[in-house]
Each structure stands twice: as C-alpha cells, then as structure tokens.
Amino acid sequence: xxxxxxxxxxxxxxxxxxxxxxxxxxxxxxxxxxxxxxxxxxxxxxxxxxxxxxxxxxxxxxxxxxxxxxxxxxxxxxxxxxxxxxxxxxxxxxxxxxxxxxxxxxxxxxxxxxxxxxxxxxxxxxxxxxxxxxxxxxxxxxxxxxxxxxxxxxxxxxxxxxxxxxxxxxxxxxxxxxxxxxxxxxxxxxxxxxxxxxxxxxxxxxxxxxxxxxxxxxxxxxxxxxxxxxxxxxxxxxxxxxxxxxxxxxxxxxxxxxxxxxxxxxxxxxxxxxxxxxxxxxxxxxxxxxxxxxxxxxxxxxxxxxxxxxxxxxxxxxxxxxxxxxxxxxxxxxxxxxxxxxxxxxxxxxxxxxxxxxxxxxxxxxxxxxxxxxxxxxxxxxxxxxxxxxxxxxxxxxxxxxxxxxxxxxxxxxxxxxxxxxxxxxxxxxxxxxxxxxxxxxxxxxxxxxxxxxxxxxxxxxxxxxxxxxxxxxxxxxxxxxxxxxxxxxxxxxxxxxxxxxxxxxxxxxxxxxxxxxx
Amino acid sequence: xxxxxxxxxxxxxxxxxxxxxxxxxxxxxxxxxxxxxxxxxxxxxxxxxxxxxxxxxxxxxxxxxxxxxxxxxxxxxxxxxxxxxxxxxxxxxxxxxxxxxxxxxxxxxxxxxxxxxxxxxxxxxxxxxxxxxxxxxxxxxxxxxxxxxxxxxxxxxxxxxxxxxxxxxxxxxxxxxxxxxxxxxxxxxxxxxxxxxxxxxxxxxxxxxxxxxxxxxxxxxxxxxxxxxxxxxxxxxxxxxxxxxxxxxxxxxxxxxxxxxxxxxxxxxxxxxxxxxxxxxxxxxxxxxxxxxxxxxxxxxxxxxxxxx
Numbered sequence: 001x002x003x004x005x006x007x008x009x010x011x012x013x014x015x016x017x018x019x020x021x022x023x024x025x026x027x028x029x030x031x032x033x034x035x036x037x038x039x040x041x042x043x044x045x046x047x048x049x050x051x052x053x054x055x056x057x058x059x060x061x062x063x064x065x066x067x068x069x070x071x072x073x074x075x076x077x078x079x080x081x082x083x084x085x086x087x088x089x090x091x092x093x094x095x096x097x098x099x100x101x102x103x104x105x106x107x108x109x110x111x112x113x114x115x116x117x118x119x120x121x122x123x124x125x126x127x128x129x130x131x132x133x134x135x136x137x138x139x140x141x142x143x144x145x146x147x148x149x150x151x152x153x154x155x156x157x158x159x160x161x162x163x164x165x166x167x168x169x170x171x172x173x174x175x176x177x178x179x180x181x182x183x184x185x186x187x188x189x190x191x192x193x194x195x196x197x198x199x200x201x202x203x204x205x206x207x208x209x210x211x212x213x214x215x216x217x218x219x220x221x222x223x224x225x226x227x228x229x230x231x232x233x234x235x236x237x238x239x240x241x242x243x244x245x246x247x248x249x250x251x252x253x254x255x256x257x258x259x260x261x262x263x264x265x266x267x268x269x270x271x272x273x274x275x276x277x278x279x280x281x282x283x284x285x286x287x288x289x290x291x292x293x294x295x296x297x298x299x300x301x302x303x304x305x306x307x308x309x310x311x312x313x314x315x316x317x318x319x320x321x322x323x324x325x326x327x328x329x330x331x332x333x334x335x336x337x338x339x340x341x342x343x344x345x346x347x348x349x350x351x352x353x354x355x356x357x358x359x360x361x362x363x364x365x366x367x368x369x370x371x372x373x374x375x376x377x378x379x380x381x382x383x384x385x386x387x388x389x390x391x392x393x394x395x396x397x398x399x400x401x402x403x404x405x406x407x408x409x410x411x412x413x414x415x416x417x418x419x420x421x422x423x424x425x426x427x428x429x430x431x432x433x434x435x436x437x438x439x440x441x442x443x444x445x446x447x448x449x450x451x452x453x454x455x456x457x458x459x460x461x462x463x464x465x466x467x468x469x470x471x472x473x474x475x476x477x478x479x480x481x482x483x484x485x486x487x488x489x490x491x492x493x494x495x496x497x498x499x500x501x502x503x504x505x506x507x508x509x510x511x512x513x514x515x516x517x518x519x
Numbered sequence: 520x521x522x523x524x525x526x527x528x529x530x531x532x533x534x535x536x537x538x539x540x541x542x543x544x545x546x547x548x549x550x551x552x553x554x555x556x557x558x559x560x561x562x563x564x565x566x567x568x569x570x571x572x573x574x575x576x577x578x579x580x581x582x583x584x585x586x587x588x589x590x591x592x593x594x595x596x597x598x599x600x601x602x603x604x605x606x607x608x609x610x611x612x613x614x615x616x617x618x619x620x621x622x623x624x625x626x627x628x629x630x631x632x633x634x635x636x637x638x639x640x641x642x643x644x645x646x647x648x649x650x651x652x653x654x655x656x657x658x659x660x661x662x663x664x665x666x667x668x669x670x671x672x673x674x675x676x677x678x679x680x681x682x683x684x685x686x687x688x689x690x691x692x693x694x695x696x697x698x699x700x701x702x703x704x705x706x707x708x709x710x711x712x713x714x715x716x717x718x719x720x721x722x723x724x725x726x727x728x729x730x731x732x733x734x735x736x737x738x739x740x741x742x743x744x745x746x747x748x749x750x751x752x753x754x755x756x757x758x759x760x761x762x763x764x765x766x767x768x769x770x771x772x773x774x775x776x777x778x779x780x781x782x783x784x785x786x787x788x789x790x791x792x793x794x795x796x797x798x799x800x801x802x803x804x805x806x807x808x809x810x811x812x813x814x815x816x817x818x819x820x821x822x823x824x825x826x827x828x
Binding site: 159391394395396437440441442443448449454455461483484485506516 | 562599627639657659660663724725728730788790792
C-alpha cells in the first residue's frame, strides 16, 4: 500500500518536472508551474526559500527521506533505471547490504560548500536536481522536440497546423556531453546497484540522511520476529538493510518501502519511534539498533556543524563582495564580459546561486540563452549566458526570471525588465552596409524596442544607425538581425553588474487631423 | 461540317461560355461613371466597414476569389505589439478580409507572417490569431526554415532566388494586407515591403540593397490578387516596431488596389501629410515601377475616394 502510494506520487512529480523542462511550447505556465523545481532542496537553500526549507525539514524529520524517493527527479530516474534492469535481467536482481561511505559523503558535501565562495561548479555537478535538469534540458528535450516534429510533419501533410515544427539543436556540445555522461553514469550505477549515487555522492542525500536519523517514522525491524532470512535486504536498493545484524541504516534509507512487502514474518514496519519500543520484548533488541546508528551520529553532527559554520562564515564575505561590486561598478568594459540573463544581477550573484540546471535555457522562448563555456571562468561553466545566434531577448518577456528556482535570476516585472540593462550596444560604422554600400538597411533599428538604435538621415534619403547607450537594455535584437558578415556591424557588450537603463523619453501623443487623402 | 471545323466550333463555344461570366464581372467592377476602378481609398470608418465599402467598389470579393479556392491572407504580424501600437495590421480588418473570402466561396483561408519577434507572442498579442480564427481561418506557423521552399526570381536584379513560405506557393490566390508605417530602413513599410514576411532569409535583403530587393521579391510569379493597406492607425515614427502610442496617429483610412506600386504610392502620399516623406526616399516604389510591377502615376488611374461619416 505504502509502496504503491510512493510510486504514484513519484511518477506524478517526476512527470511534472520533466515535462516542465521539455515543454518548449509553454503548455505548462503560470506562477505555480515551477513549484516542483522550487521544492528542490539545493535551489531552496540558494534562494533562501525558508518556507520550503522548513517544509522539507519537517517532512524529513517526520518520515525520513521521502524527498529522495519522490520529490527528487534524479532519485526517480534511478528507480526507473533500476526497474527496467529488473525487467530485462535474466537473473533475479538482488541488492546487498553495503557499509556506509560516510567519509566520502562528508567530503563531497564539504566540497559543494565552495559555492558560497563563488565556486558553484562542484555543487552544479553533484546536485541531483541540477544534474537531472541538465539531462532533461540537453537530452530529453531535443528528443521530445524531434518527436513533435515528426508529428508536425505528418499533420502538416494533411494541412493541419495543430503541431508546429521547432528547431532542434544541441546548444552546447560541452553541456550535452556532461548531461549525457551524467545520465549514463548514474543510470549505470542505478541499473547495477540501485541508489548508490544517493548514498555516496549526493549532497542532498547526505544532509537529508543526517536528518532522517532523527525522523519519527522510519523502517524498523522487530528483532523478535526477524529470522535474518535476507528477503528484505535483497530488495533494498539503498543497500541499507543488514539482515544479519537486523539493522536499517536510516541515514541511507530512501523510503522506497520495497522491503515492507518482502518480509514474510511481518517484522518490518514503517512506524514512529515509540511503537516498536513499546512492543519490543527485550532490551538487547534496541541496543543493537542504537549501536549501529550511534557511531555515525557524531560524525553527522560534526558535518552538520561544519556546514553551518562554513555557511555563516561565507555569507558576510559574499555580501561584502556584492557591495563592493555595486559601489565601484565596472567602468572598464572588457569585451569578455558575458551577457547575463535579465534579472541575474551580477556575475558574482550567478556564481553564488546558479547550479546550471538549465531550466532558464529550456524556458527561453527566443532561444537567446545558452550554457556558457568559459565565459564566466571555470567556476561558471555551463551557467546561462545570452547569445544572439538563434534569437534575441524579447522586450516584454520575463520567463527565465520566473522559472529560476535558485534565485540566480531574480524575478522581474515587465516594467523592471524594460529598464534592466544587461549590456549595451556598440556600433561599428566601418562595417555597416549603409556607408560601405550606400544602400538602405535599418535592420538593427527595426529590432530595437527602445530605439537605442535609431535611424538618422545620412545622405540622399539614406538613413544610418545612431546609438544611445543610456536607453539600451542589451536585448540583442540589433546584433541578431545585423546582416553583415563575417563580423557584425553592431553588437552587445555584457555588464558584469547589470545596470539600469534610462527610460526613453515619451513624447506627447499629438492629435493630427488628417481629412484629405493627399493624392 | 468536317471534323476539324466541328472541333473548332466546339472549342470557340467553350471559350465563349467560360469568358462570359468574366465579362459580367468586369461590368460589375465598373463604377457608376462606367470606368473600371483601379484604386479605392476610404476614410473615416471602422476597419471592417471601410473594407466592405472598398471591395464593393472593386466589384466584390468574388471578382478576386473563386469558389473552392485555397486562399492566403498575409497581414503584417511582425511584432509582439498590441493593436493600439499599430506595429501590425489591424485584426478587425484581417478578420473581415477572411470573412469576405469565405463568402466568395473560398475552401480554406490561411493566415501567417514570418515574424521578427517570437511568433507565438506576435500571433497572440497582435490580436490577429484570435480574430482570424474566429472568422474561420487557419493560422500557419512560419518560424522554421522547413516551411519554406526555394523559388527562382528570374526578373530580380539583386535577388535571384528566395525561399518562399509553402502556404503562398500552395494557394490559389493570396491577399496582401499590410499596415502603413514608418520604417527606419526602407523609410516606409507598405504592400511591397510586406512581401518580406513570406520569405525565410531577410538578412540578405538588408545586405544587398534593401530597396532593390524589396522590388525584386515582388516579381514573384504568384502576385497578390489584392493589396489592402491598413491605415486605420499609422505609426509615424520609430517604425517599424514603435515604442509607444505617441508614435501612432489615428488616421482611419484604407487603400485597396490590385496595382501594388500604385497603392503603395497612394499610401506614401497619404503618409506625407503626417510627416515629410519624399517618394524618392521610398526607393522600392520607383524600382517597382521600373520593373513593371505597377505605376506611380496616380493621375492616370481611376481612383475612387470615399469618406464615411
């Protein structure tokens, strides 16, 4: 019963979040659409989403790592892989108890804390949500789009435009490779050994595992009933049940509930702490239980404290860095400055918040975001940056800022977006076709929503671009459409710290009475 | 009567029968003073109302659209802008053109534009998708290269080939429904400029003499059967996208003609009343005339001017 409920909830949440990633047509939209992403632990920590953090902590303290079995898409992905392997395996699949690799777990967790010192790369690689996000965005999404295109081709044949074709492409080879390798590596581990990733590498698993030791409900073995037959152990994909010692390492148990049905003697229960104690017959039964757990409690406490201290120490440093950045600004515009997504505030803000889940990149309807390579340096590899090969940032669009669960891209209203200056325009007159060919063009100005690029008289009725950097927001419309090759005659330079554009001057609407045709 | 004669008579009789209704149509198209109307200009009404008047003066939609035809109505939906900002063709006008096509017996009416902004936002926020669908038309996507097929433009001077949207290539007739507006590059965007929305790669236009390329693309063999210029609201500055309603003048006018150069010349002269716009600055007009696409000499045409209210 419990297991069925768990499977149902997991499948529902997994489908929802996966569809949110691949859904290029924007069928899932609205304020609540990204809730499954916001409910992820690492994003909630980075976004300081206290309500979600409290909810997750309470959930875990009550029931253990149900987060890992249902909320985390990477967890469910592994279950899917394990389930398939069970289906296709010739031999019956048997898991085996393994010792907790607590040193490894602590070491990885400690390394991820580097994000508080503007080195998000480790966390970006190992955070299960972000790693799964990249798989969904870089692998599943193109597959989904290709499927759509096949359907669209058939429907279009019959004159129906119910489905429309979409451009399928790999936006970054590096990110695709990372996503594919992650998918294969974690998939392989799950195929062979179940939830290995969750109990060795995953920092979320480590933190929640620590909390789970104190959870009210947990899988408990009634030692008076258990005969160490091992039926539960071979079902345990977390490898946390030792049937010999009749113990369950609840720091590694992901609440899959597979063991419950396996036991023929009804010795396994998912129950509050007090109940088995009341029913337990002899003192020695609980002693063994406690003994197994105790050795790692201290270690866990230590880890927790270290994490807390490190966070506390990092926060003021990080905040101070922010202040300095905004005070001094970046007066020397270096060409290498990548263009941040609107609302990303600054490169520093990105380095402290973004774990490269690629949700913003998936959601951008204009295909104006791609994973960076080394534009932000090594630390920011795979983080989103604007580019204008496929499109440009729509003036009224705030989708990326609404989608970001990490607080890396802060939510913007349409009005704020209109003045958010992520970059500024640079015009290269010597390359422009108006002076070189003495013909009309105006493509850049045409695409400029603020008329920071406007066409002014040149000669003989020709008009030439004139730029006003103050009102430019760096949307890239001009760069996108400029027809000059190999080097465009107009381009956008990024800001390391996003600025504020001046609102363009609104002229009063003149009422012009026209009552003749003029010909 | 030998066999050859019999066949000739039969062929002639057949030809006469097919010609007859056309002659009748031409008669209907003549205005009260008996001459064929070349261009209709209407002022002072609502978009749908003005179009109804104009098409009536031209002999009714059935003169241009035949029963059972697949028709394309091609408005300008280039920008993610609300109708009040006049960046796109008026949705009520588009809807009325669609309705008239169906009334004339069209089997299917398709509406599309290769937009500059994100096409989904343009279709939606222009109001055109909702209006056209309510009138029974299909909205076709045009954001992907695979919807286009390459055609030759043997008469083009700079542009020898272009990838044209399949809806245009597959239809029996298409109606060009641009909006009159200022354009930073071409100076004005009207019917000829609206052709850029049926083409995939527009950068090449801008790279290789925009004013000539606009005329070149209008040499496409399948020409619009009618050009309907929306000047209900006219963007006078910061075109073609515009920034705010201060760029817009409420001009409440409409120009309709089969002659694309003439209707654009008329619209350009009309625009010249709002803001100085010498015709020679709108280079594609003269280029179009040189290439025989139509005439700028409005004085030689029979123009019907109608003022409502």
